[in-house]
Amino acid sequence: MTTKARGLAAGLALCAFVGLVAPAAAQQATEIGTFNAWTAWRGTDASGEICYISGQPRSSEPTGVNRDPIHFLIIHRKGMGTKNEVQTLIGYPFNTSNAQASASVDGRSYPMVTEGNAAWLASTGDEPGFVSAFKAGSTLVVRGTSQRGTNTVDTYSLSGATAAMNAIDQACQ
Incomplete structure (x- = not known):
C-alpha cells in the first residue's frame, strides 16, 4: 500500500472510529465488543467492509503535551483482501525532516513510516509477526x-488484545 493510500486509510479509519459519517467515504462503525484495553469495530470505507481494533495508551510522555486523541489500530480490509494493517494515530503531525517512529512489543521494535499524524509499520512483511507478538x-x-x-512515548496495555483480534478475525472472514 502506498503512503498516500495509507494516509487516506488512516483518515477513513479515524472517521469510522469516532463515529463520524463522511459522505461516500466512511460510514459509522459499530462496536463488536470491548475486551479490557481494546475495542473491536466493524464498518465500511471506500474499499468495502472493514474490521479493526483500537486502543488508547494507558500513559503518554511527556505529560501535559497538547495532542489530539491517540489511537493504535489493527485493520482488516475485507474489500481489499488485506489483514493486519498496523497503524497509529499519534495525536500530532510527525516531524517531516526526521520522522522516526517505532512500535515495540515487549522490547522488540518495529520501525514505522509516517505521514501527517499517522504511522504504519515500515514493512508490510512485518505485519504477521507484529500481530503474533501483539x-x-x-x-x-x-x-x-x-x-x-x-x-x-505512548504505552499501551495489551490486555484483551487477543480477544479483540479474534473478534475482528471472525467478523471479517
Whole structure:
C-alpha cells in the first residue's frame, strides 16, 4: 500500500472510529465488543467492509503535551483482501525532516513510516509477526517525534488484545 493510500486509510479509519459519517467515504462503525484495553469495530470505507481494533495508551510522555486523541489500530480490509494493517494515530503531525517512529512489543521494535499524524509499520512483511507478538505480549510502546521536536512515548496495555483480534478475525472472514 502506498503512503498516500495509507494516509487516506488512516483518515477513513479515524472517521469510522469516532463515529463520524463522511459522505461516500466512511460510514459509522459499530462496536463488536470491548475486551479490557481494546475495542473491536466493524464498518465500511471506500474499499468495502472493514474490521479493526483500537486502543488508547494507558500513559503518554511527556505529560501535559497538547495532542489530539491517540489511537493504535489493527485493520482488516475485507474489500481489499488485506489483514493486519498496523497503524497509529499519534495525536500530532510527525516531524517531516526526521520522522522516526517505532512500535515495540515487549522490547522488540518495529520501525514505522509516517505521514501527517499517522504511522504504519515500515514493512508490510512485518505485519504477521507484529500481530503474533501483539497477541502474545503484555506491553506495546509507540515512540515518535512531533514537528516541534518533542519526543513522545505512548504505552499501551495489551490486555484483551487477543480477544479483540479474534473478534475482528471472525467478523471479517
